[in-house]
Amino acid sequence: MRALRRPVGLVGVALLALVLFAAAFGPVLWGDRAAAVDTADLLAGPSAEHWIGTDNLGRDLFARVLVAARLSILLALAATAIGMVLGFLLGAAPMLLGRRLGRLITAAVNVLVAFPGLLLVLFFAVVFGVGARGAALAVGLAGAPAFARLCHTLIAGVSERDYVAAARIAGVGRVRMLWRHVLPNIAEPVIVYATMTAGAALLTFAGLSFLGLGVQAPDYDWGKLMQDGLNGIYVHPLAALGPGIAVVLAGLAFNLTGEAFAAGPRRTHVLPPAGPPSPATTPAATTVLSADDLRVTIPGPNGPIHAVRGVSLTVGDGEAVGVVGESGSGKSVTALAVAGLLEPPVRVEAGHLAVAGEDLLAPGASRRLGTALAVVFQDPMTSFNPAHRVGPQLAEVSRFHQGMGRRAAFARAVDRLRAVRIGDPARRARQYPFEFSGGMRQRAMIGMGLMGEPRLIVADEPTTALDVTVQRQVLDLLADVRRDTGAALLLISHDVSVVTDVCDRVLVMYAGRVVEELPAKDLRALARHPYTRALVAAVPDMETDLDRPLAVIPGLPVDPVEAPAGCAFAPRCPLADDHCRAVPPPLLDGVACHKAGEAQ
């Protein structure tokens, strides 16, 4: 009932309760009044006695609108039920009947779904004849294909999940699978859709009756009342608009309720006002990247997430610095902050944050960086724009920042693709990203960074999504690029061996802080922080002793919403004492640990 806490949901449910109340008790409470003929008061306008006037027999229209609720709602619900049951059976057919028959049914549904609902309704209305029952069948059947498509998509989505495969392997039958695994996992969207369909069916019915194809006199629903009222719209418009308003309110009741449940609890808390700013500091002159006391806060559903909690780092000209850590350590967020790619509502604070001489905390600085900073992202499959060809995506950098013409920029793009060892670059530049393999895309991404003259390359897990043999090529390429251009490198990775392989200096991050900073060559042997040592030992490499169990870090990583008071690693640390749990250790002499260097 989370949906009720949202104002939209509250309004929707309240309206729905009102509409259902009218449907349930309308005929009992106002039935007599709605049927009372008053020949002295025909086609009267609104008055204190008849709020929206009377019809051609002098019957009170307001009462008639209330009474019509029952038939309108019942017909809509009946049609929805017909559509849902039929649609669900059709949608579940591929799962229940096997591949071949299922595919046939799916193809048929796909053909039917192309025709708009109203056209199907008209078709079935011809077949079933004019009248309430025919209309209910028509609206129901017409809704079935769309619902079948939805069920099919949802079921197919759930069927792809591994737990369905696991259940199949465990010998679970088709019907039980549908009942136990599929239905509970698609119930929510199905109910939401059904609610909205009921709203739509209500409107369709009103339309049908309005056209004279639905409910026939002497019965009446809202559409019929509107049809009757339309003729007199010049004299008294409320006769047509009154039932219309009822239709809209009822439709809204269904839609708002569905909407509120569909949206779910997406509420994120607004960040509290910023604390006192870190004292402003100035970067050293010879560094290409300098950050002091960097803090990044992201609004989350359970309160602000302190992703980075006071990181200071510098990268000298031409230096290669690595950042390692597990997921949730804040390493990627640090990279994005340094690259100036975080936007509000994410909050970035720092004493100073300077890249290639630009103060990134100043407004608009990110754009002034121009081509001085190149960025390589983790997933090469999604980092290129699928709608544009590769060459122009590279050329855009030169056209925008270096004022080159279309042709010159494209020529440079081809040249840069060649520089990152992409074969036949002139042809490749005219291809779309999906025609490139993962490794090629990552090289093209590096090529994009080389369109200008970068002083710093920020690479966020550049090899994680690639195969081992391709990883090697990309790392080698990065090394070559650094040698050729003299650019500095900030390499983010979870993989200790990648970082030690490429970088001069390594920062180890845990729970949004740097816990240790040391030369890359010392990482394996001379680390002093218990976390660094455990991290190195936990990963098997080609020299790991096969006779001993792997080192294990007990416990779970810190929830970044609740940053602990003391050392974040203390709950998992074999050396931790009360002092560790109470006082956060500062980063002194390259390590942030009260017990630095002690044996475990």
Add this chain to the structure above:
Amino acid sequence: MKTPTSGVKVGRWPRFALRRAARLLASLWVLVTASFLMIHLVPGDPVRAALGPTAPADLVLAHKEELGLLDPLWQQYATFLGHLLQGDLGVSIASRLPVGEVIAQQLPATAELALLAFLLAVAVAVPVGVVMAVLTRRGRGRRAELAFTGTNVVVSAIPDFLLGVGLVYLLAVQTHVFPVAGRAGPDSYVLPVLALAVGPAAVLSRIVRVEMLAVMEADYVRTARAKRLTPVRVHVVHALPNAVTATLTIGGLALSSLVAGTVLVENVFAWPGLGSSIVSSIVAKDYPLVQGTVLVYGVGVLLINTLVDVALALLDPRSAIGEA
């Protein structure tokens, strides 16, 4: 899969054309067969129902003879297909006029209405959706978001014919700005087009916004920002084309339902189009005319769907080779 070869490229378009044409033909066949069967699915005697209980028996028989209803079913089907291929849709029971002629007379009015409404809906929805997405991305502009979604839900709960009635009341009956009904000068188009366009515009703008919001979170938009381009360039050149794909899909559906929506709106405005005639012919049980009109609507919808798919394939080359 790792190294896509250039072989993929050869024959991509012919294969797409073939597949799409096959689907169009299958859908057409379903449509034609359904409209053929329609008259046979009607319970009881359709001709008797059309002519009324007082019609003499030999007149009913003569009509049946004329409609070919006395032949075996397969032969009727073959004749129906044969006539259809020659563009012969039969003769209206009520007016005795050739159905093709009646439809040809009314089709332009309906097509005009649908097309104008569609253009208006797109012209309003796309900019509104994009601007709203940019304003409300990542939980910004809470109030703007609430106002937008609130208006949207309310507007989409108002059926087009009801909107038509409301517009007639406000702008024709009360203020006499526009004519109440009929198709005459340009000002007679305003209300029906508006009534038809508002609903799809609301749906479409919502889709555009949702798509834009999703696309703006995509990695390649981050890449575009990493190139230090201006926000306008990032949104228009990099985000929008990727949101267009889904928008076009939904837009196509909106256009086809808009075609069907003309039925109701035409009845409100006494618009001399197909919609007015299909309703009166359903009530009058003039089956050949209903059959022909349903066919024309259906073919229109199928053509729209095919056009949308071709446009999609041109805009997004993956969709042409994907969906295998």
Add this chain to the structure above:
Amino acid sequence: MSTLTFHEVSVRYGTHTVLHEVSLEVPEGETVGLVGESGCGKSTLARAAVGLAPVTSGAILLDGRPVPTRGRRPVQMVFQDPYSSLDPRMTVGESIAEALPGRPARRERQQEIARLLALVHLDPGRAGDLPGQLSGGQRQRVALARALAARPQVILADEITSALDVSVQGAVLNLIRDMRRELGLSMLFISHDLAVVRYVADHLAVLHAGRIVEHGPAARVLGDPRHDYTRHLLASAHPLKEHT
């Protein structure tokens, strides 16, 4: 425990051949590591053995008889993604119970669930938890317990640690080694990570573009690779050697 044999297994989807006449044996009580890059067909091989991928030609045999691909399989599989391998709407206990053979009485069932959870080093009290309350590593243990619940003769582990954080991966690998020692499990252990496979496998098979290019005892394949592709893989996995 039994021997699982792949005999010239081919899997073809339309014109695309994923596996070319792959022959491989998982001997009783031993662990065979299968390495290869993404798209080489290693997951397909495992899925074929449990009837999740259609075998175009060849045979998959368990102790000389075709592996059944309906009902409760004697070969069980553990999947890569811990976030998709457990039904989010079923408790840990229900997921495990579903795989138990027969229809044990309530009490018996609970005892068995507790025993299996203890076996994978999880607190039996967590049987009532939903997967959403568990971490990735804990979910993989539950998935392993579910596979064991079906009394399998062979277990297929498909990249079971690659979605886990490094600090958690070690614990799962230790568990796999413990279980092989204590239960004498036959296992096909699939991974793209040579170092991980090296740690758990007795035998090693290298799959490249749908073909087994090399197989043999793990120590031999790693120490004295005979196929160019294996050497290439090994060189890529040894970044440290060139630089230090």
